[in-house]
Amino acid sequence: MLDKIYLIPFLPGLGALLLGLFGPRYIREKSHWIACTTLGLSFLFSVVAFFELLQLPAAERSLEVILYQWIEVGQFKASLGFQIDPLSVVMLLVVTGVGFLIHIYSIGYMHGEKGYARFFTYLNLFAFSMLILVLANNFLLLFVGWEAVGLCSYLLIGYWFEKHSASEAGKKAFLVNRVGDFGFALAVMLIFATFGTISFTEVFHRAPEASVGVLTAITLLLFMGACGKSAQIPLYVWLPDAMEGPTPVSALIHAATMVTAGIYMIARTHILFSLAPFTLSLIAIIGAATALFAATIALVQNDIKRILAYSTISQLGYMFMALGVGAFTAGIFHLMTHAFFKALLFLGAGSVMHALSGELDIRKMGGLARHIPKTAITFVIAAIAIAGIPPLAGFWSKDEILWSAFHSGNTLVWALGALTVLMTAFYMFRLVFQVFYGKSRVVPEVAHHIHESPSVMTYPLMILAFLSIIGGFVGIPPGRGAFHSFLSPVFGEHGETHSLASLGGGLGLEYIMMFISVLLGAAGIGIAYLFYIKNPQLPGRLAKSLAVPYKILLNKYFVDEFYSRTLVRPGIRLANFFRRFDQVIIDGIVNGVSQLTVFTSFLSKLFDDHFVDGFVNDVGDGIAGFGRRVRRFQTGLVQNYALYIVLGVAAMLTIFLLR
Numbered sequence: 001m002l003d004k005i006y007l008i009p010f011l012p013g014l015g016a017l018l019l020g021l022f023g024p025r026y027i028r029e030k031s032h033w034i035a036c037t038t039l040g041l042s043f044l045f046s047v048v049a050f051f052e053l054l055q056l057p058a059a060e061r062s063l064e065v066i067l068y069q070w071i072e073v074g075q076f077k078a079s080l081g082f083q084i085d086p087l088s089v090v091m092l093l094v095v096t097g098v099g100f101l102i103h104i105y106s107i108g109y110m111h112g113e114k115g116y117a118r119f120f121t122y123l124n125l126f127a128f129s130m131l132i133l134v135l136a137n138n139f140l141l142l143f144v145g146w147e148a149v150g151l152c153s154y155l156l157i158g159y160w161f162e163k164h165s166a167s168e169a170g171k172k173a174f175l176v177n178r179v180g181d182f183g184f185a186l187a188v189m190l191i192f193a194t195f196g197t198i199s200f201t202e203v204f205h206r207a208p209e210a211s212v213g214v215l216t217a218i219t220l221l222l223f224m225g226a227c228g229k230s231a232q233i234p235l236y237v238w239l240p241d242a243m244e245g246p247t248p249v250s251a252l253i254h255a256a257t258m259v260t261a262g263i264y265m266i267a268r269t270h271i272l273f274s275l276a277p278f279t280l281s282l283i284a285i286i287g288a289a290t291a292l293f294a295a296t297i298a299l300v301q302n303d304i305k306r307i308l309a310y311s312t313i314s315q316l317g318y319m320f321m322a323l324g325v326g327a328f329t330a331g332i333f334h335l336m337t338h339a340f341f342k343a344l345l346f347l348g349a350g351s352v353m354h355a356l357s358g359e360l361d362i363r364k365m366g367g368l369a370r371h372i373p374k375t376a377i378t379f380v381i382a383a384i385a386i387a388g389i390p391p392l393a394g395f396w397s398k399d400e401i402l403w404s405a406f407h408s409g410n411t412l413v414w415a416l417g418a419l420t421v422l423m424t425a426f427y428m429f430r431l432v433f434q435v436f437y438g439k440s441r442v443v444p445e446v447a448h449h450i451h452e453s454p455s456v457m458t459y460p461l462m463i464l465a466f467l468s469i470i471g472g473f474v475g476i477p478p479g480r481g482a483f484h485s486f487l488s489p490v491f492g493e494h495g496e497t498h499s500l501a502s503l504g505g506g507l508g509l510e511y512i513m514m515f516i517s518v519l520l521g522a523a524g525i526g527i528a529y530l531f532y533i534k535n536p537q538l539p540g541r542l543a544k545s546l547a548v549p550y551k552i553l554l555n556k557y558f559v560d561e562f563y564s565r566t567l568v569r570p571g572i573r574l575a576n577f578f579r580r581f582d583q584v585i586i587d588g589i590v591n592g593v594s595q596l597t598v599f600t601s602f603l604s605k606l607f608d609d610h611f612v613d614g615f616v617n618d619v620g621d622g623i624a625g626f627g628r629r630v631r632r633f634q635t636g637l638v639q640n641y642a643l644y645i646v647l648g649v650a651a652m653l654t655i656f657l658l659r
Contacts, residue, residue, distance in 0.1 A: 180228020
C-alpha cells in the first residue's frame, strides 16, 4: 500500500470530480454513495498503510513516492510526490476516519436539502485537499493543499449562499485567511532563496547551515500562515462566523481538516522551528493567550455552535502551547484526541438542532436528555473528555501539554493553560446542563416535535464517543506511550515529553501536577452545577453585578467592531474612492476620447477625406474593443482577483528564476 499511497487522496478527488460533473443532474439524492464510498476506501487504505509502516524498523519509517517531476524551471524544481512517515499516517487516519464518520452523519442531517449533490461534492473536495496537504513532500505542494482547503472552507461555509450571513461568513473566512496565506507564500519564496530547494528532505538537511536570523524570518512567516488557518490571535475572527455553514461542515473544519493544518505544518517543519527559539517562544505565548482569551468568551455565549467554535480556538491554543515549548508529539497527540471529542460535540449539537427544528439558543432548551438520550449520553462523554477528566482522551493529551510547559520553565504559559482548564470545564458543563438537564425552556410549538436523530446520525456519535473514551490510552504512560514511540522517528529528541519521574521530579510531583489539573476540571464542573442546576438564578444576578465585564465578554471584546472600524470601513472608503476615480477621471478620459472621435468624424465629413474617415473608425473600434476585453477581468468576484494575484506572483517568480 505504501507504494500506492496516492490512492488515498485520489479516491475522494475522483469522487468530487464525478459528483461535480454528474451529481446535480443525474445522481442527486444518491450522491452520498459515491462520497462515502470513496472516503471510506481512503480510510481503509490509510489503516493498511499504518500497519505496513508499523512493520518497518523505526529508522526506515520515512519514504517518498514521487509520481513525476511537476515543475522544472532553471534551478527551481518541484515534484508531485508524497512523503509517508508516522506523522503523515497519523494525519491520514484522523482526516479519513473522522471525515468518513462526518460523511455518514451528513446523510441524515442533509436529507432533502437543496443542493445535496453539491454538498457532498464539496465534502469530498475538502478531504482531497487536506490529504494532499498532509502527504506533500515539498513546500509548494503543501501550499497547493493549503490554498485548496481554504477554497473548500469558503464554499462550505457559504453553502447556503442565499442567506446573507452565510455568504458574508464565507467571504470573511476567505479574506482573513488570505492575510495568513500571504505570509506563508513569502516563507516558501524565502525558503527557496535560502536553500535553493523546496523539498522537505533537502531543506531540513541544510537547515543548520542557515543563520538564526533567516530561520527566524522563515518561521515567523510560516507561523503567520498557521495563525490564519488554525485561528489564533489576531486571525481567529473568521472561525466563529464559520458556524453559518451546515453543522457537518463545522465538524469537518474544526476536527479533521482546516484548523489542524497550521498545527500539522509547524509539526512537519519542526526542525526549522527548533532552530528559531524566538519564534517558538512567541508561539507558546500566542497559544496560551489564545487559549485563555477564547475560553473567556465562551463563558457567556448562548449560541450552541459558537460556544463550540470558541472552544476550538481555545483548544488549538493548547496545541500551539505544546509546539511552542518544543513538545511536538504532545501537540499532535492533542490534535488527535481533540478530533474525536470535538467532532462528537459538533455532531451532537447538530442532533440537538435536528430535534429542535434548528434552534441554536441554549436558553431555549433544557431537559432534553429524556427525549434524545443517545445524543445526551454521547455529548456528555465528549464534554467530560474536553474538560480533562480521567480516564477520557482529553485528560491525557491536555495534561501532557501542561506538564511540558511547566517542565520547560514556561511557568506563565502553564498558569494560563491551567486557568483555561477551569474555564473549559465550566463553559462545557454550562452548555450540558442548560441543554440536557434542568427545566425545559423549549417553546411549545417545538416541544411536541422533539425526537431522537435517525441511526445514520447516532451511530457516528457512538463511535466517536467510544474513541473519546479510549483514544488517550495510546499515550500512556505520559511521554513514553505507544503514540510517542510511533512518532519518535519523526521528532526524535525535538518531540520528547518525558514523565516527571524520569526527569528526577519523582512520582510525587507527577501526581501533584496531575491532581491540580483534574481538580481544576472538577471545580469547573462543580461551579457549572451550582450555577445552572442548584441555583439557576445565580448567573443572572452575577451578570447584573458584573455588567461591564459581562457585556465585554458577551460582545467578544468588541474585536470584530475594532476590525470593522480600523480595517473594513477604511477599506470600503478606499474602494469607493477608486470607484469614483474610475467614474470621474477614467470615464472622463474615455468621454473625452469619444468627443475627439466625434470631432474627427466631423472633420472627415467636412473635408470628405477617406483617409481621415478610416482613421476615425479605427480609433473608435480600437477603443471599443479594448474596453470589451478589459471588462472581462472586472468581474467583481474576489476569488477571480485572487486568481489574478496568484498568476501574477507565478509570472514574477518565473521571470525571477529565468534571469
